[in-house]
Amino acid sequence: MSLVTLSRAVSDALDKGRPVVALESTIITHGLPQPQNLEVARRIEATIRENGAEPATIAVIEGVLCVGLEDAQLEYLAAAERVAKLSRADMAVCMAEGRTGATTVAATMIAARMAGIEVFATGGIGGVHRGAETSFDVSADLQELARSPVTVVAAGAKAILDLPKTLEVLETLGVPVIAHGQDMLPAFWSRSAGLRAPLRMDDPAAMARAHRMRRQMGLDGGQLVANPIPEEAEIPRTEMTPIIGRAMQDAADHGIFGKDVTPYLLQRIYELTEGRSLEANVALVLNNAVLAARIASELVELPA
Known part of the structure; x- marks a missing residue:
């Protein structure tokens, strides 16, 4: 069955x-x-x-x-x-x-x-949480990217995470991190995390070929396509950084931890941005859906 x-x-x-x-x-x-x-x-x-x-x-x-x-x-x-x-x-x-x-x-x-x-569109992936050196809080999303042969299109990792550590873990796990159309890694609500992406591709057909090449080489896992939020919808990193800091301090003050941290932070950031973070979230998910559909369309044209 x-x-x-x-x-x-x-x-x-x-x-x-x-x-x-x-x-x-x-x-x-x-x-x-x-x-x-x-x-x-x-x-x-x-x-x-x-x-x-x-x-x-x-x-x-x-x-x-x-x-x-x-x-x-x-x-x-x-x-x-x-x-x-x-x-x-x-x-x-x-x-x-x-x-x-x-x-x-x-x-x-x-x-x-x-x-x-073979292709999956989402908003942002989980990753290494801030303070993970003491909490050991690391999302299972990273290990799954190293296991399952799926191309994941996201606007990077969620900006509430420790992005440099997340990038390091992905590198250790052998997961390709490909920025779409720019050299910098996007940071969910913002187009740049202030970090250079390990790889860059501008063409969905090239992303599809890279996905298929992994299978042909017998490499485990998939690839992360980091697709920046549209310019008109982004909240710049300079604006988001203090808001995230405030939300994280509020979480600590209220004793929020474990699985409850991410939903609390997202709700608190929604409040602090007066709803703009939610509008940006919707815009980036729709943008990722477009790119994912194009990659999937290219994949079906390639030999398995």
Whole structure:
């Protein structure tokens, strides 16, 4: 029995060799408020279709790993309460117990690999948290990038993280970090993290060829395409740095730690930017969806 249930549209696209782009579901359950979460989920899927690919939003619904959600399932997930936030460590338990969970970057990569999907669009990846030298708080997303053969298109790692350490860990794990269209590494809400990217590519076709070359060489893992937020939507790093610092101090003052840190920081930054961070988040996700669809379209033209 297959552990993966494909939607009709995703199954048809894969059978016919059409491009497919995986999407995570934590942006629906943990990233955006209602009803905006459902509206944005639909916009992301529509953007991928407009750019020639089939979207495959991924979630565990009542124990079933669903790759591609029907609209009724999107509505259910957007309104559901107490949805688990799934990564590599707890994904199988959620499925075994018949519960509902939304997939993070790592869990989405696992499901995409199982379904045979090679490209994934998200907002930003997890990474090394600030203070990790004492907390040892490092996202499973980094290890998954070194394991699963999926090209992940993101606006870099989340800017609340320790970006230099995140870049170092990715290098150690052998994960290609490719900036799209610029030499500097983007930092989620900002176009530059103040760090030079290890690699640069300007052409989706070249990114697709690099992805395929890894498979031909027998290299494990995927690649991270760091796609900068559109200029008109960015919040410059000089503005974001003190805001992030304030939010992190507030988290420390309130004793927030572990899995609760990221959602707290994102909510606090939303408040401190008077909603601009959320608007930027939506803009960058849509921008990543466009690039991911183009890479996926190039991939299906290459020999497997």
